Each structure stands twice: as C-alpha cells, then as structure tokens.
Amino acid sequence: MNLLIGALTIGLILSLLGLGVFVTYRIYRTLDLTADGAFGVGAAVVAALLVRGAPALVATVVAVMAGMLAGAVTGFLHTRLRVTPLLAGVLTSTALYSVSLFVMGSGNISLVSADGFVSVAERLAHRVGLPPSLTLFDTNVGGGSIASLGLMLVLAAGTAVLLALFLNTEIGTAMRAAGNNPQMARALAIDVNGMVVLGLCLANGLVALSGALMAQYEGFANIQMGIGALVSGLANLLLGEALLGRRTLGRWIAGAVVGAVAFRLLVGAAIRAGLDPNALKLVTAAFVLGVLVLPRLLRRASLPAEAGERV
Amino acid sequence: MSSVALRLEAVSHAFHAGTPNEVRALDSVELELERGTFTVVLGTNGSGKSSLLNAIAGSLALSEGHILLDGREITQWPESRRARLISRVFQNPFTGTAADLTVAENLALAEGRGGRRWLRRTLDRDRRAAFENTVAELGMGLEDRLDTPIGVLSGGQRQALTVLMATMVRPSLLLLDEHTAALDPRSAEQVIRLTRRAVTAGNLTTLMVTHSLSEAVRLGDRVLLMHRGRVAYDLQETRRRRVRESDLLQLFDQLRWADRLDESAAEMLRRAYV
Numbered sequence: 247m248n249l250l251i252g253a254l255t256i257g258l259i260l261s262l263l264g265l266g267v268f269v270t271y272r273i274y275r276t277l278d279l280t281a282d283g284a285f286g287v288g289a290a291v292v293a294a295l296l297v298r299g300a301p302a303l304v305a306t307v308v309a310v311m312a313g314m315l316a317g318a319v320t321g322f323l324h325t326r327l328r329v330t331p332l333l334a335g336v337l338t339s340t341a342l343y344s345v346s347l348f349v350m351g352s353g354n355i356s357l358v359s360a361d362g363f364v365s366v367a368e369r370l371a372h373r374v375g376l377p378p379s380l381t382l383f384d385t386n387v388g389g390g391s392i393a394s395l396g397l398m399l400v401l402a403a404g405t406a407v408l409l410a411l412f413l414n415t416e417i418g419t420a421m422r423a424a425g426n427n428p429q430m431a432r433a434l435a436i437d438v439n440g441m442v443v444l445g446l447c448l449a450n451g452l453v454a455l456s457g458a459l460m461a462q463y464e465g466f467a468n469i470q471m472g473i474g475a476l477v478s479g480l481a482n483l484l485l486g487e488a489l490l491g492r493r494t495l496g497r498w499i500a501g502a503v504v505g506a507v508a509f510r511l512l513v514g515a516a517i518r519a520g521l522d523p524n525a526l527k528l529v530t531a532a533f534v535l536g537v538l539v540l541p542r543l544l545r546r547a548s549l550p551a552e553a554g555e556r557v
Numbered sequence: 558m559s560s561v562a563l564r565l566e567a568v569s570h571a572f573h574a575g576t577p578n579e580v581r582a583l584d585s586v587e588l589e590l591e592r593g594t595f596t597v598v599l600g601t602n603g604s605g606k607s608s609l610l611n612a613i614a615g616s617l618a619l620s621e622g623h624i625l626l627d628g629r630e631i632t633q634w635p636e637s638r639r640a641r642l643i644s645r646v647f648q649n650p651f652t653g654t655a656a657d658l659t660v661a662e663n664l665a666l667a668e669g670r671g672g673r674r675w676l677r678r679t680l681d682r683d684r685r686a687a688f689e690n691t692v693a694e695l696g697m698g699l700e701d702r703l704d705t706p707i708g709v710l711s712g713g714q715r716q717a718l719t720v721l722m723a724t725m726v727r728p729s730l731l732l733l734d735e736h737t738a739a740l741d742p743r744s745a746e747q748v749i750r751l752t753r754r755a756v757t758a759g760n761l762t763t764l765m766v767t768h769s770l771s772e773a774v775r776l777g778d779r780v781l782l783m784h785r786g787r788v789a790y791d792l793q794e795t796r797r798r799r800v801r802e803s804d805l806l807q808l809f810d811q812l813r814w815a816d817r818l819d820e821s822a823a824e825m826l827r828r829a830y831v
Contacts, residue, residue, distance in 0.1 A: 416665070416674040419658070423666050426655040433614075433653065434722070435640035435670045 247385035257510030258398040259459045264502040266452035267479030274425040279335030280320040283342030284313040284450040286472025288457030290346035293467030296360040306458045313454020314447040321443030353469040362462030367393035410499045474527045481530050482506035484537040562762040563590040568622035582608035584786035595763045597773040600783035606766045615639040644723035646736040653719030656708030664688045667722030713744025724755040733765035770802040784812050
C-alpha cells in the first residue's frame with residue numbers, strides 16, 4: 247500500500263514534467279533538451295533554499311523561476327543567435343549542470359531535516375484532523391504520505407487545468423499557431439520568436455517545478471537528478487496519448503497526467519517483480535523508442551524506410 | 558492622407574551579393590500604389606515578382622531602398638509587425654492556415670491580426686456565432702465544421718478561408734501571391750470571385766502576383782510586367798482601356814526578343830574584340 251501511494255505521488259510529481267514536455271514536443275514540435283538541466287536546477291535551487299531555512303512555498307516558486315530563466319536562455323540562443331533548437335537545449339542544459347553545482351555547493355544535499363512540502367502537507371493534514379497513521383487494506387499508512395498524495399493531486403490537476411485554459415486563450419492559441427505553422431503565424435502578426443521564448447519559459451518552469459517537488463519528496467537533491475528527464479517526460483506523454491488519445495486539447499493534457507501516473511505504477515510493479523532499478527533509464531528509453539517506432543513498423547512493414555515521416 | 562497607399566523607393570535585393578553568382582532579384586524598383594486600386598504583377602520565372610511581394614511583406618530584407626505604407630516608413634519593421642497592416646494569401650493553400658487548429662480558432666487568430674492578444678478566451682459563444690455567419694457566406698457548408706481541424710479541409714476550402722482571414726480585419730494592403738495557382742479550375746474560380754468581392758467590399762489596395770493573363774485583365778486596374786528585377790512595363794487603367802490577354806502576351810514576346818538581342822549583341826562584341 248505504501249508502495250502504491252509512493253508511486254502515485256511520484257507519478258503526479260512527474261506529470262508536471264510530462265506537461266512541460268507536452269508544450270515543447272507537441273506544441274512546438276521540438277525536443278527541448280533544456281528539460282534535463284531545468285529539472286536538475288529546480289531540485290538544486292529548492293534544496294539550497296530549504297537548507298537555508300526558506301519556506302517551502304518560496305523555495306519552490308524561486309525554483310520555478312530558475313527553470314523559466316533557463317527556458318528563456320535556450321529561447322534566446324535559438325531565436326536571436328539562430329542556434330538549432332537541439333543544440334541550444336544541449337548548451338543550456340550542460341551549462342546548467344555547473345549552475346546547479348554552484349547553487350548546491352556540493353553534488354548532494356540532504357533535505358531530511360528541512361521543511362519541505364511533505365512536512366507542510368503533514369501539518370495541513372493534522373489541522374484537518376487526519377490521524378498521524380491509519381490502516382488501509384491491512385497496512386499501516388502514514389497520514390503524511392496520504393496528505394502529500396492529496397496535495398500533489400490538487401497541484402497536478404490544477405496545473406493541467408490551468409494549462410488547458412491558457413492554451414485556449416488568445417495568447418495560447420497564438421502560441422499553438424506559432425508552433426503549428428510559423429509562416430502563417432507571422433502573416434497574422436504573431437511574434438513567433440516571442441512565442442517560442444514564452445513557450446520555452448512555460449515548459450521549463452513546469453519541468454523545474456517537477457524537479458523541485460521531487461527533491462522535496464525524496465528528501466534530497468542530487469546533481470544527477472535531471473539526467474534523462476526529457477526522455478522520462480516523453481515516456482509519460484506518449485503513454486498518456488496511448489491511453490486517452492489526442493482528440494481534444496483537454497484530453498491530451500489530461501493524458502499527460504494520467505500517463506505519468508500509469509508509467510510510475512508500471513515501473514513500481516516492474517521493480518517489485520524483480521527489475522533492477524539501475525535498468526530504469528534503459529527501459530524508459532526502450533519504451534519511448536518502441537512507442538514511436540513500433541506502430542510504423544507494423545503499419546508499413548512493406549514500405550522502404552524513407553517513405554514515412556521521421557519521429 | 559495622400560492617395561498613395563504603398564510607396565517603394567529604389568528598392569533592391571541581391572541574392573549571393575558580392576559573389577560572381579550575384580542575382581539582382583530587385584533592381585532599384587520604384588513603385589507607387591494608389592489607395593483602393595488593384596494592381597497585378599506579371600513576369601517570367603525569376604523576374605523578381607515574388608521577391609517584390611516578399612520584400613513588401615517583410616520576409617525578404619532589402620539591400621537598399623525604402624518602403625512606405627500610408628506614409629510611414631516600414632523598411633525596418635519585422636514581418637509580424639508589418640502584418641498588422643499588410644495581409645497576405647500564399648500560393649500554397651496550406652501555408653495560410655494552421656492545420657492542427659480548428660476552423661474557428663484560425664478565424665479567431667485572423668481577427669486578432671490588428672490588435673493585442675491577451676488572456677481572453679479565444680472562442681466564446683458570441684464569437685462562434687459570428688464566425689458561423691461569416692463562414693456561411695462562403696456557401697461551402699463550412700458553418701457546421703467550425704470545430705474541425707482546418708487541416709482536413711480541401712485546398713480550395715482552405716484557400717477560401719485564407720482569403721476570408723486576410724480580409725476580416727481590413728488591411729491597408731492585401732498581397733496575393735499566385736493564390737489560385739495550386740487550385741483546380743473550379744476552386745480557383747471560386748477563390749477569385751471571393752477575392753473580388755472582399756476587395757470591392759473593403760475598397761482594398763491590392764497587389765496580386767499571377768501567371769494567369771486572364772486573371773490579370775479581369776481583375777487588374779493596373780498591370781506591371783516585371784523583368785530582371787525591374788518593372789519593364791507599367792500599364793495603367795487596363796480595365797477601362799480594355800487591355801486584352803493577347804496584348805500582354807505580345808509584351809512578353811517583346812521582352813524575350815529584347816533579351817535575345819542583348820545576348821547576340823554581346824556575343825558579337827565578344828567575337829569581334831576579345
């Protein structure tokens with residue numbers, strides 16, 4: 247039971263990563279490698295602030311701003327200095343590794359004694375009268391972990407709803423047009439470069455939020471945390487698309503959240519069944535490759551490879 | 558305000574500038590478009606007519622010269638800023654619309670062309686109802702398909718919608734870039750009729766590039782014939798003077814003869830003196 251609650255909570259935290267990847271990969275159709283750095287920098291900033299006694303909310307907000315700044319840098323490299331999106335992301339992400347190290351002061355910070363969102367959730371739970379521990383399905387479950395799960399549920403669902411609402415505003419629609427058809431967008435007086443920067447800020451803010459919450463939940467920040475974040479976010483997104491489809495924007499976004507949770511549950515089950523946790527990134531990468539490539543292999547087994555679009 | 562909508566002063570653009578392959582796509586073009594007139598640009602491939610349109614729209618930077626719209630210098634404005642005043646229909650019917658967005662969303666974006674976009678909801682009930690009416694006027698049955706991604710519509714339908722989108726907010730200048738060339742004859746005819754109606758209704762200043770001589774004589778108040786980056790012929794009041802397709806064809810032939818003469822004269826000189 248505890249394992250299940252943990253998997254659900256981590257899934258919800260990582261759904262924010264999935265939403266960030268949704269913005270860059272599905273709206274702008276680019277793979278933004280800034281994600282790896284932004285996830286790490288989110289964790290680094292939140293940890294550095296928490297150990298200095300900052301309140302969890304303040305630390306998390308500053309971490310999000312750091313992620314947005316990272317996105318803005320990538321956007322600047324891409325739109326003003328005309329660096330390809332992939333290289334721009336790699337450059338920012340690489341630079342962010344050092345930034346994270348500077349911020350943290352060392353490769354690892356323990357947050358066990360810090361006042362992160364988990365303890366905030368515990369206090370909230372206590373105030374609404376949740377007992378410190380309770381029995382669910384014959385197992386003893388801490389009230390704090392239920393409270394954390396609840397808090398993350400509200401946060402993930404709220405962010406998803408806000409993102410969906412935003413994408414249906416005039417700016418959001420202009421942003422989608424800029425990603426879908428830049429030439430048309432410019433002809434309709436949409437500042438495509440500005441929209442790209444805005445999108446990267448938004449996406450990496452979400453990714454950094456995910457990283458910041460992850461560090462607080464796990465009780466530590468590690469310089470390596472961001473490695474593979476983009477692929478992990480992709481896996482969440484693709485699984486969500488497979489489960490809920492992409493017919494409407496709302497469904498698509500909900501899919502990113504559901505996909506992240508489902509993926510975590512699968513991972514939890516696999517580890518319980520004996521999967522070596524060290525193989526996790528290998529399995530995630532193989533999953534992403536499989537989802538992207540298998541349908542095409544099955545569909546056009548007879549056609550030459552050049553016939554289809556690239557993934 | 559003066560009666561001049563658009564003014565080009567010594568506009569030049571060279572591809573591969575400074576190399577032996579230099580091509581002067583636009584060679585000191587001087588042009589004034591009167592407000593509310595329909596000007597057609599003809600020319601052979603590579604004559605610079607597309608470059609002219611791109612230079613005005615802002616997708617091609619000038620190497621020299623100035624562009625003034627409604628008396629304001631816009632030479633340094635980026636394309637997206639010019640688009641507040643200049644609307645454009647492309648040759649490829651897929652270029653003018655965002656395929657993954659719905660018909661209504663595309664229309665809403667076009668309606669926002671002149672002003673600021675903010676955190677207002679893109680589509681509310683009033684707006685949708687208004688779009689239904691606008692689209693119904695096209696007579697294509699699209700009013701029931703407002704929530705369909707525009708990418709599933711045919712090229713003709715998309716181009717008709719693009720014309721509609723280009724004229725929803727009245728532009729100071731309408732640019733048409735061979736906008737019927739990729740359509741089947743029926744759709745082309747439909748789009749031409751729609752264009753004509755929108756231009757007349759809004760009394761729009763229009764600049765159209767085309768290869769169709771029949772469109773040129775039907776629609777144009779004035780016909781420009783471009784050749785080697787210059788305006789070779791400038792025919793005024795073509796409709797009133799009943800200029801025919803055959804007249805235009807004759808001009809094309811004259812240009813070709815002049816070219817040949819140039820080349821053979823150069824060859825003669827080379828043989829004689831080099």
